[in-house]
Amino acid sequence: xxxxxxxxxxxxxxxxxxxxxxxxxxxxxxxxxxxxxxxxxxxxxxxxxxxxxxxxxxxxxxxxxxxxxxxxxxxxxxxxxxxxxxxxxxxxxxxxxxxxxxxxxxxxxxxxxxxxxxxxxxxxxxxxxxxxxxxxxxxxxxxxxxxxxxxxxxxxxxxxxxxxxxxxxxxxxxxxxxxxxxxxxxxxxxxxxxxxxxxxxxxxxxxxxxxxxxxxxxxxxxxxxxxxxxxxxxxxxxxxxxxx
Amino acid sequence: xxxxxxxxxxxxxxxxxxxxxxxxxxxxxxxxxxxxxxxxxxxxxxxxxxxxxxxxxxxxxxxxxxxxxxxxxxxxxxxxxxxxxxxxxxxxxxxxxxxxxxxxxxxxxxxxxxxxxxxxxxxxxxxxxxxxxxxxxxxxxxxxxxxxxxxxxxxxxxxxxxxxxxxxxxxxxxxxxxxxxxxxxxxxxxxxxxxxxxxxxxxxxxxxxxxxxxxxxxxxxxxxxxxxxxxxxxxxxxxxxxxxxxxxxxxxxxxxxxxxxxxxxxxxxxxxxxxxxxxxxxxxxxxxxxxxxxxxxxxxxxxxxxxxxxxxxxxxxxxxxxxxxxxxxxxxxxxxxxxxxxxxxxxxxxxxxxxxxxxxxxxxxxxxxxxxxxxxxxxxxxxxxxxxxxxxxxxxxxxxxxxxxxxxxxxxxxxxxxxxxxxxxxxxxxxxxxxxxxxxxxxxxx
Numbered sequence: 045x046x047x048x049x050x051x052x053x054x055x056x057x058x059x060x061x062x063x064x065x066x067x068x069x070x071x072x073x074x075x076x077x078x079x080x081x082x083x084x085x086x087x088x089x090x091x092x093x094x095x096x097x098x099x100x101x102x103x104x105x106x107x108x109x110x111x112x113x114x115x116x117x118x119x120x121x122x123x124x125x126x127x128x129x130x131x132x133x134x135x136x137x138x139x140x141x142x143x144x145x146x147x148x149x150x151x152x153x154x155x156x157x158x159x160x161x162x163x164x165x166x167x168x169x170x171x172x173x174x175x176x177x178x179x180x181x182x183x184x185x186x187x188x189x190x191x192x193x194x195x196x197x198x199x200x201x202x203x204x205x206x207x208x209x210x211x212x213x214x215x216x217x218x219x220x221x222x223x224x225x226x227x228x229x230x231x232x233x234x235x236x237x238x239x240x241x242x243x244x245x246x247x248x249x250x251x252x253x254x255x256x257x258x259x260x261x262x263x264x265x266x267x268x269x270x271x272x273x274x275x276x277x278x279x280x281x282x283x284x285x286x287x288x
Numbered sequence: 289x290x291x292x293x294x295x296x297x298x299x300x301x302x303x304x305x306x307x308x309x310x311x312x313x314x315x316x317x318x319x320x321x322x323x324x325x326x327x328x329x330x331x332x333x334x335x336x337x338x339x340x341x342x343x344x345x346x347x348x349x350x351x352x353x354x355x356x357x358x359x360x361x362x363x364x365x366x367x368x369x370x371x372x373x374x375x376x377x378x379x380x381x382x383x384x385x386x387x388x389x390x391x392x393x394x395x396x397x398x399x400x401x402x403x404x405x406x407x408x409x410x411x412x413x414x415x416x417x418x419x420x421x422x423x424x425x426x427x428x429x430x431x432x433x434x435x436x437x438x439x440x441x442x443x444x445x446x447x448x449x450x451x452x453x454x455x456x457x458x459x460x461x462x463x464x465x466x467x468x469x470x471x472x473x474x475x476x477x478x479x480x481x482x483x484x485x486x487x488x489x490x491x492x493x494x495x496x497x498x499x500x501x502x503x504x505x506x507x508x509x510x511x512x513x514x515x516x517x518x519x520x521x522x523x524x525x526x527x528x529x530x531x532x533x534x535x536x537x538x539x540x541x542x543x544x545x546x547x548x549x550x551x552x553x554x555x556x557x558x559x560x561x562x563x564x565x566x567x568x569x570x571x572x573x574x575x576x577x578x579x580x581x582x583x584x585x586x587x588x589x590x591x592x593x594x595x596x597x598x599x600x601x602x603x604x605x606x607x608x609x610x611x612x613x614x615x616x617x618x619x620x621x622x623x624x625x626x627x628x629x630x631x632x633x634x635x636x637x638x639x640x641x642x643x644x645x646x647x648x649x650x651x652x653x654x655x656x657x658x659x660x661x662x663x664x665x666x667x668x669x670x671x672x673x674x675x676x677x678x679x680x681x682x683x684x685x686x687x688x689x690x691x692x693x694x695x696x697x698x699x700x701x702x703x704x705x706x707x708x709x710x711x712x713x714x715x716x717x718x719x720x721x722x723x724x725x726x727x728x729x730x731x732x733x734x
Contacts, residue, residue: 061709098528100704123530134521136298138305150294151529179305192525 051076051203051234054098059092066092068258069106074203074236079229081249081266082238083282090238091131091207097236098128098205103109111202117234127201131208131238133192137181141172141191144180145198166191166198169224171217179193181277185212198227204228206237210244223250242278252278256286259286291531292539299543303513308619309547312505317554321561342430343368344383346393347377352400354442362393362440367430381414390427391415403442411435456491493641494559495668499601500637501555503661505631506548506602507609508623513540514613515622523614524704533702537695541606548602585672593676593684596661600687604660605633605689607698614701615710623645636662660687 052074059067067089074080082090096108099119108115110122136144145166149159167176171189180188182249189212196204209225210218218241225235225248239245245252246266254261262269262285267280303309344367363369370387374380377394384392394412395424402409413435415428440460447456467479476483517523533575608629616622636656639648645656645666656662663683670676703709 095708100524100527101708120530121533123528126528128525128528130520130521130524133525136302137516137520137524138302139298143301144298147298148529149293151291151531154290154589163698 045086049075051111052080053107053109054093054097054237055107056270057093057108058090058104059096059101060104067096067103067256070255070258070260072260072263074234075250076202076234077229077232078234079225079248080236081245081252082236082255083242083245083252083278084238084255087090088255090255093255094128094205094236094238095205097203098126099123100128125202127196127199127204129192129196129204129206129209131211132234135180135183135188138179139255140155140179141170141176141183142167144191145176145195150197162198162200166194169197170194171220182246184218186214189213190217190221194225197224197233200228200231200233202234204233204235204237206235208239210239210241218244242282246278254282254285261285293537295531295535295539296542296546299513299539300546302516303509303543303547306512306516308512309509312508313547313551313554317558317561320555320558340435342366342391342427343370343387343389344374344391344393344431344434345370345380345387345389346395347372347374347380348395349397350395350399354400354403355395358395358399358438358442358638361436361441365434365437367434384414385416390415391431393431399556403446406446413533449512496637496641496665497559498552498556499598499661499664499668500634502548502552503601503605503633503637505551505555506544506610507629507633509544509551510540510606510609511613511616511622511626512619513544514610515616515619516613518614518616519618527702527704528708533699536702537607537610537699540610541603544606544609545602548606568656590667590671590676593681594664594667594671597660597667597684597687599692600684601661601664604687604691604694605629607695611694611698611701614698614707632659633661637665640665657683658690663687 050073052072054073055071057067057070058065070089070093082093084090091100096103096115097110099110099115099122102116111125113119113121115122135141139147142163146159147165149162149166150156153159153162170176170187170193172187172191175183175187176191181189183191190212193206193209196206204225206225213221222244225237225258229235237245237249249266251264252265252266252269266278266281269285270276270278273281273284275281275284346359346361346362346369348359348371355390359369359371370379370389372383372387374383382393390669392414393439394414396410396412399409399411413428413431415431443460444456447454467481469476469478469480469482469483506693514523517526527533609626612625612629613622616625632655637660639645639652639656645653648656650714657679660683665679666683667676701710
């Protein structure tokens with residue numbers, strides 16, 4: 045059973061790759077309309093959790109429910125309502141940004157009008173201007189990332205799963221993306237993201253989960269844990285919790 | 289269908305604009321006619337050069353009116369004839385080489401005596417081989433031409449001497465042979481040699497070659513299209529879209545096949561132009577008549593079988609290509625793995641191009657029958673000459689079953705969980721292998 049208003053419910057999630065246990069008994073809930081952040085060092089299991097939520101990977105054991113659907117048995121019913129931005133998501137070198145957005149929008153929307161509006165929204169979100177008509181192989185890393193963030197949000201997903209959304213962006217574009225994410229949530233969307241940037245998470249996320257060695261160490265409001273532990277920021281809070 | 293069309297559009301645009309692909313498509317249509325033109329030009333120039341300044345040294349041991357007539361006749365046919373005197377053959381060869389002759393003609397003693405007594409007269413030809421080029425061949429062809437015309441002249445003279453009222457041509461060639469071929473119990477007004485030349489070229493070489501090119505092209509495109517998704521890290525995103533893995537697979541199959549058909553049309557165009565250039569070369573001309581118009585038309589059901597078998601073969605190799613691409617972390621790795629598929633595809637095609645399937649050892653026959661790519665070739669060969677064999681007809685449902693199996697296996701591979709797990713496993717195995725190698729190297733150095 046899902047909790048009231050919970051858009052994601054994860055219970056006792058375990059994921060193994062051969063001998064390696066990437067996720068070990070994770071349980072968490074994400075409420076509708078919040079920005080939920082996963083924090084942890086490299087190899088903590090954040091990306092694996094996000095991939096399972098995005099229906100890319102199957103859990104070894106445990107239960108994952110997204111939007112009221114079982115993530116294992118009803119993955120195809122979940123996909124129209126979510127969008128996933130992989131940490132290292134690439135682009136099609138020989139397509140222009142607009143062509144790519146147009147192809148994706150036609151996959152998500154049955155009406156041409158809706159698809160065209162989504163493309164225009166994505167062009168606006170990406171901030172690429174006229175460069176959106178250039179082939180994507182001419183884009184810088186930052187431009188590609190902005191286009192992918194725009195692609196992930198233009199479909200107005202009920203749940204946007206963003207793995208390191210501002211990775212590779214300069215401070216100006218990272219700020220722009222944070223604003224876009226905030227606006228998306230204000231307009232009724234829900235976001236779960238992972239980030240190495242603790243300041244970003246502190247600024248953006250309603251609640252956070254500390255992930256370490258495949259386990260959840262803490263779930264709650266960022267400000268609450270900082271206050272509770274008597275530290276000055278989220279980074280110090282994580283180190284304090286992980287060191288216990 | 290909207291989702292599928294969008295995915296196919298992505299495949300075609302991304303592939304068609306990839307220099308690795310479009311250069312491969314355009315090169316045959318430009319390069320092959322150019323190659324044909326260069327080869328024919330080089331060959332004709334060599335042959336012409338060999339024949340043009342033909343210098344013949346003649347050692348006339350007979351020194352009679354008729355041997356002298358042979359020399360004059362050769363000169364009248366355009367050859368630069370130089371008479372030499374020598375005691376033996378070695379000296380004559382030395383003299384001929386000093387004169388820069390292409391050939392030495394030795395008229396043996398008794399030449400005239402043999403001719404007037406209606407016996408064959410001996411003429412020996414020694415051609416100087418300056419190089420292994422067509423020039424030397426051209427010189428010999430020219431000498432042969434001069435001698436053939438001279439021989440005809442002397443034979444006319446001898447026949448007229450015997451009986452002036454009869455035609456020398458009838459005596460020389462008394463039969464008026466008109467050969468025809470029987471095909472599928474019908475008499476075709478075409479000599480067997482001409483039929484064989486055209487059918488061998490058309491059905492036994494051209495069609496298998498084109499099908500082979502199509503198979504190789506389509507498997508390469510499918511593997512590249514999928515491996516590029518791994519290389520550029522786009523497959524993971526694609527797999528989260530609200531499309532089924534069958535849509536993704538079908539889009540890859542259709543996209544690759546569309547480009548492979550374009551590629552095959554361009555290749556065929558290039559190949560035809562290459563042959564046109566080669567066949568325009570003098571000496572290669574033979575009476576070309578469109579034999580296909582005279583043949584009984586293949587039964588309509590054979591075209592259906594050909595189309596079905598071709599479709600199955602393309603689906604079979606394309607899904608193999610997608611599987612290879614999905615398992616490869618980049619295009620380079622996919623290209624190395626492609627050999628595993630291309631070689632077994634090539635072998636049956638070559639076996640059928642140059643031989644009869646029935647005469648092959650059993651193991652090779654089984655290999656041919658095991659591959660869906662063999663059946664379009666078998667049908668193309670059979671449909672004109674013989675009724676389509678039972679084994680070939682049985683091969684269609686067999687190919688369909690095998691293709692469905694491969695398609696299913698490939699679609700399973702496109703399930704994100706499988707793909708990421710298999711790729712993770714392959715990466716892990718590669719890392720372990722590298723680790724073991726490094727340890728071995730360290731222990732060797734230590």
